[in-house]
Amino acid sequence: MPDKYHIKAAATPGHFRRVGKFGSVDWREDCSRCTNCVKPRCVYDTYKKEATYNRDPATSVIPLYECRGCLSCVQGCTKGLLAISINPEYLALGDEYWKPDILATTWNQADSGRIPVSGAGYRGRFHGPGFDGIWTDMSEIVRPTRDGIHGREYISTSVDIGCKPMRLSFTPDGRLVGETTSLIDIPIPAILDVPPWKISGNALSRARLAAARALKTLAVAPVAEVVGAPADHLPHLVPLVDAGGFAGSEAILRQVRMAEFVDEQQALELFRQAKTVNPSLVCALRLPMQASAADRIVAASKAGVKVFHLCADLHGREVGIENPRHIKDVLREIHGRLVKEGMRDEVTLIVSGGIGLAEHMAKTIICGADLVAVDTSLLVAIGCRVCRGATERTHQEHCAAEAGDLEPTYAAQRMVNLMAAWHSQLIEVLGAMGIREVRRLRGEVGRAIFMEDIEREAFGDLACK
Amino acid sequence: MEALSSEAKPVISAGGEPQVTVERTVRPTPDRYRNALGKYKINRSADCVGCGDCAKLCREGVHVKPDGYAFSLRPRDHLCIGPECAKTDHYCVDKCTKKALSMARNPTVDAMGDPRWTSDLILSTWHMAETGHVPKAGIEHRTGESGGGFDRIHFDFPATPAAKIDPARVDTGLDLNRRNDGRPQIHIDLPVYGGGMSFGSVSIHTIVGKARAAAAWNTFTCTGEGGFHDRLKPYDNHVITQVATGLFGVREDTIQRVPIVEFKYAQGAKPGLGGHLLGDKNTPAVARMREAVTGNALFSPFPFHSVYSVEDHKKHLDWIKEVNPRALVSVKVSTPTDVDMVAVGSYYAGAHIIHLDGSYGGTGAAPDIAKKNIAMPIEYAIAKVHKFLVAEGIRDSVTLIVSGGARTAWDVMKAIALGADGVVIGTAEMVALGCVRCACCESGRGCPRGIASTDPELMMQMSLDWATQRLINLLAAWREQMVEILVKLGIPSTRELRGRSDVLYYAKEASL
Numbered sequence: 001m002p003d004k005y006h007i008k009a010a011a012t013p014g015h016f017r018r019v020g021k022f023g024s025v026d027w028r029e030d031c032s033r034c035t036n037c038v039k040p041r042c043v044y045d046t047y048k049k050e051a052t053y054n055r056d057p058a059t060s061v062i063p064l065y066e067c068r069g070c071l072s073c074v075q076g077c078t079k080g081l082l083a084i085s086i087n088p089e090y091l092a093l094g095d096e097y098w099k100p101d102i103l104a105t106t107w108n109q110a111d112s113g114r115i116p117v118s119g120a121g122y123r124g125r126f127h128g129p130g131f132d133g134i135w136t137d138m139s140e141i142v143r144p145t146r147d148g149i150h151g152r153e154y155i156s157t158s159v160d161i162g163c164k165p166m167r168l169s170f171t172p173d174g175r176l177v178g179e180t181t182s183l184i185d186i187p188i189p190a191i192l193d194v195p196p197w198k199i200s201g202n203a204l205s206r207a208r209l210a211a212a213r214a215l216k217t218l219a220v221a222p223v224a225e226v227v228g229a230p231a232d233h234l235p236h237l238v239p240l241v242d243a244g245g246f247a248g249s250e251a252i253l254r255q256v257r258m259a260e261f262v263d264e265q266q267a268l269e270l271f272r273q274a275k276t277v278n279p280s281l282v283c284a285l286r287l288p289m290q291a292s293a294a295d296r297i298v299a300a301s302k303a304g305v306k307v308f309h310l311c312a313d314l315h316g317r318e319v320g321i322e323n324p325r326h327i328k329d330v331l332r333e334i335h336g337r338l339v340k341e342g343m344r345d346e347v348t349l350i351v352s353g354g355i356g357l358a359e360h361m362a363k364t365i366i367c368g369a370d371l372v373a374v375d376t377s378l379l380v381a382i383g384c385r386v387c388r389g390a391t392e393r394t395h396q397e398h399c400a401a402e403a404g405d406l407e408p409t410y411a412a413q414r415m416v417n418l419m420a421a422w423h424s425q426l427i428e429v430l431g432a433m434g435i436r437e438v439r440r441l442r443g444e445v446g447r448a449i450f451m452e453d454i455e456r457e458a459f460g461d462l463a464c465k
Numbered sequence: 466m467e468a469l470s471s472e473a474k475p476v477i478s479a480g481g482e483p484q485v486t487v488e489r490t491v492r493p494t495p496d497r498y499r500n501a502l503g504k505y506k507i508n509r510s511a512d513c514v515g516c517g518d519c520a521k522l523c524r525e526g527v528h529v530k531p532d533g534y535a536f537s538l539r540p541r542d543h544l545c546i547g548p549e550c551a552k553t554d555h556y557c558v559d560k561c562t563k564k565a566l567s568m569a570r571n572p573t574v575d576a577m578g579d580p581r582w583t584s585d586l587i588l589s590t591w592h593m594a595e596t597g598h599v600p601k602a603g604i605e606h607r608t609g610e611s612g613g614g615f616d617r618i619h620f621d622f623p624a625t626p627a628a629k630i631d632p633a634r635v636d637t638g639l640d641l642n643r644r645n646d647g648r649p650q651i652h653i654d655l656p657v658y659g660g661g662m663s664f665g666s667v668s669i670h671t672i673v674g675k676a677r678a679a680a681a682w683n684t685f686t687c688t689g690e691g692g693f694h695d696r697l698k699p700y701d702n703h704v705i706t707q708v709a710t711g712l713f714g715v716r717e718d719t720i721q722r723v724p725i726v727e728f729k730y731a732q733g734a735k736p737g738l739g740g741h742l743l744g745d746k747n748t749p750a751v752a753r754m755r756e757a758v759t760g761n762a763l764f765s766p767f768p769f770h771s772v773y774s775v776e777d778h779k780k781h782l783d784w785i786k787e788v789n790p791r792a793l794v795s796v797k798v799s800t801p802t803d804v805d806m807v808a809v810g811s812y813y814a815g816a817h818i819i820h821l822d823g824s825y826g827g828t829g830a831a832p833d834i835a836k837k838n839i840a841m842p843i844e845y846a847i848a849k850v851h852k853f854l855v856a857e858g859i860r861d862s863v864t865l866i867v868s869g870g871a872r873t874a875w876d877v878m879k880a881i882a883l884g885a886d887g888v889v890i891g892t893a894e895m896v897a898l899g900c901v902r903c904a905c906c907e908s909g910r911g912c913p914r915g916i917a918s919t920d921p922e923l924m925m926q927m928s929l930d931w932a933t934q935r936l937i938n939l940l941a942a943w944r945e946q947m948v949e950i951l952v953k954l955g956i957p958s959t960r961e962l963r964g965r966s967d968v969l970y971y972a973k974e975a976s977l
Contacts, residue, residue: 022576025572043910043913043923044913068903068904068905068913069576069577069901069903070901070903070905070913070914071502071573071576071577071901071903072498072913072914074500074502074573075496075498075499075500075501075502076498076499076500077499077500078499080499080500080539083571083572083573084573084576085572085573085575085576086575086576105833115832115833115834116832116833116834117830117831117832117833117907118830118831118833118836118904118905118906118907119827119828119829119830119831119904119905119906119907119912119917120827120828120892120895120900120902120903120904120906121581121734121825121826121827121828121831121836121870121892121902122581122734122824122825122836122837123579123580123581123582123902123904124579124580124581124611124837125580125611125612125613126580126581126611126612126613126614126616126617126825126842127612127613128612134838135824135838135839135840135841135842136838136839136840137801137802137839137840138731138736138737138799138801138839138840139737139768139801140730140731140768140798140799140801140807141730141768141769141772141773141774141777141778357834358834359834359837359838362838363838425832425834428738428832428834428835428839429834429838429839431737431738431767432736432737432738432767432835432839432840433737434737446802447802448802449802449840449841449845454841454845454849455845457845457848457849458844458845458846458847458848458849459618459844459845459848459971461966462618462966462969462970462971463621463967463969463970463971464970464971464972464973465621465970465971465972465973
């Protein structure tokens with residue numbers, strides 16, 4: 001029996017100041033010190049821990065965000081002196097896409113590597129734009145002749161990156177026509193991508209590379225940021241090559257399995273040069289997510305490029321367009337076009353931008369990606385609050401994600417934990433659908449429920465006011 | 466006190482157990498915490514001289530000054546109707562001669578609730594559970610703010626109802642057996658019954674309180690997958706035994722003693738994932754009921770590995786029908802894309818009741834990714850399945866029960882107008898018992914408010930009598946609203962409302 005893929009998560013509490021959701025307001029001056037105080041009775045010991053912290057500020061700050069908002073103390077206080085309110089700092093976290101709840105759940109997953117579990121049912125909005133307008137399917141009964149599952153441990157989350165020719169051709173004397181095929185098999189449909197904005201220092205890239213090695217996946221990084229990385233990390237590196245080329249990096253290029261080329265003028269030429277340096281190198285073209293990307297992919301594919309990395313913006317939208325659409329719409333269009341051209345199975349589509357939750361990974365694959373590249377979420381895992389507007393940070397505190405003093409081992413483990421939680425959640429989704437490998441999820445829009453379609457089907461006959 | 470009906474007769478259940486009668490009477494049942502929470506806060510400053518005018522003035526009971534007291538008691542501000550009162554001539558803040566009173570929105574309320582269960586919905590459910598009636602004003606008790614589904618579907622009340630209906634004659638009853646197969650007809654007085662919650666996921670007071678309220682209202686509650694507790698036996702005739710994939714506590718006796726047996730294929734909150742009782746909640750009493758080892762996490766695996774087809778499914782139902790020849794069989798499924806086909810398959814397998822559990826329903830513990838993303842919300846599934854059953858010509862041969870997101874009486878009536886026969890509720894019952902939806906049911910000792918906990922200390926925060934009465938009151942208030950809706954529509958019964966989507970409209974924007 002082959003080894004099962006297992007991600008080693010390890011408890012790694014954040015070194016950054018956590019922002020909690022609830023804050024208690026306590027009118028202590030009216031307290032009569034009665035013997036019926038609710039504070040010692042808090043099920044979560046929040047007040048006891050807070051008191052410990054108040055006596056010794058050197059202790060962990062964790063108690064300050066541990067209130068779960070059960071309101072037992074508020075309702076039980078003899079004199080009604082306690083109140084709970086939502087921390088305004090919590091509400092100010094992130095932006096309209098990277099909402100406070102996304103940041104908080106990412107921090108929690110990066111702490112432990114566990115799936116977020118809670119009671120009381122879904123608590124959010126009914127539906128929303130983008131990924132929030134998709135529900136994934138489930139299967140009421142096992143269908144062993146199709147996609148029956150016999151246990152979650154048998155669900156495969158492996159994907160291949162590289163050229164996947166539909167058939168092999170041979171010369172009359174039995175020699176293979178064309179290049180030998182290089183495929184990279186990674187056990188999780190996610191690679192770790194560069195952040196969407198410049199982070200100073202190299203520590204973040206080093207951490208990302210170490211995390212990729214632990215996860216047996218790949219990490220994209222400019223070569224300059226990983227110089228000196230251990231040799232056993234290099235097979236997990238994807239050098240990012242821009243118009244500057246890779247002069248001086250040939251040695252590294254020979255040791256890596258894949259490289260990404262920014263879709264600029266000389267990209268295809270650099271691509272060919274890289275293949276000369278390392279013939280088995282899997283080369284990917286990195287281009288912005290736009291509807292026109294379909295044309296570009298078709299053309300580049302005919303020119304020999306078989307791996308494409310489509311980069312959406314921070315919010316998962318098209319780039320450089322006035323009324324940008326969401327990944328789910330653009331990607332379905334691109335995927336559909338490639339199917340129509342008969343070349344979908346030959347190419348690999350990697351999609352990044354706006355992948356903030358495990359469900360985004362599953363939904364992006366349903367919409368047509370082979371795998372995703374995780375970027376901003378890795379920053380969030382190490383404490384980023386996505387406070388950055390277009391270019392500048394908006395909060396003045398020390399940024400937990402700035403790389404100067406980041407400890408790579410700690411950061412890598414938090415990234416590993418996050419991906420462990422995402423991997424487990426992906427398996428939950430696949431298990432619910434009765435799909436036993438993630439490759440089969442690609443483009444399976446029939447196993448998803450799209451808000452626009454189901455609204456029309458269910459409510460199309462209702463009067464509209 | 467007001468008696469709505471008290472016609473219960475002493476009967477013996479099929480399990481040989483004398484059945485206890487519970488009076489269907491509304492009784493005031495205040496919050497069990499010292500400080501009831503309200504939407505508004507009334508603050509009384511030190512300028513108060515204790516004249517007591519506010520107590521004489523207030524019609525809501527906010528201000529109370531008992532005889533012999535120098536000052537009024539701390540305002541019972543959860544009864545305050547807020548700015549609505551400012552429009553009247555008895556607004557305490559304006560009338561206080563010392564200007565010692567002020568009114569403001571309670572900041573704690575903003576920390577409660579969520580778009581689906583807003584703080585208004587939680588507070589209004591508490592009000593109904595306390596009084597048995599709808600709040601007078603100042604609080605939205607009909608819909609939430611989720612921006613979709615029931616929150617965007619509204620009744621289009623005619624200026625003049627099609628027929629003049631006497632509220633006293635409105636029929637909210639529902640017959641559950643439509644197969645005409647020789648099995649007994651079961652009538653319930655409300656188109657609502659309680660969902661499955663296992664012993665272990667919730668406390669025994671919660672379970673038995675639900676059963677007693679079901680007995681009072683001649684409806685049902687469900688065991689969930691935790692076995693049939695001995696304390697449920699006096700209410701056998703109002704209990705549904707659930708058979709789920711873990712088969713915890715399922716025995717011939719528990720199938721034979723009840724009028725309805727429910728096969729749970731999936732649960733809306735975690736479709737396709739099975740059940741999971743965390744080890745902390747598997748106390749010795751729970752383990753005994755489930756014939757398991759104390760402290761071990763218990764999994765109810767998904768799916769039934771003995772079911773690969775509609776024929777296998779029929780084999781399951783036949784088994785139950787053989788073991789209990791008088792039972793109706795319900796099939797609880799989730800809401801996949803092919804939910805309509807699943808419903809038809811269940812009908813042909815012999816189900817009397819098809820129970821669709823939508824994805825936004827409640828749970829004691831589920832992965833967040835499942836609660837939000839897997840399977841469709843119930844609003845879609847109702848319309849889809851109802852239309853399909855009609856097209857197949859079998860709509861009147863099966864009872865369609867739905868759950869997973871019905872929070873209010875208004876949601877229930879909207880579900881019926883979309884095509885359901887009745888609705889199963891769960892979270893609304895928990896809220897009536899004091900749940901604030903903090904979502905901490907699953908961790909550690911369980912619910913800090915003692916509702917979804919088997920911790921001996923926490924569960925004693927709530928008495929059985931209190932729980933029973935709160936649920937009886939809630940259902941009374943809900944029936945009041947059902948009658949109000951039917952009268953406004955000019956429709957004499959909930960049966961005749963079924964599938965009347967013409968009385969609904971879909972709001973372009975989420976608003977009332």
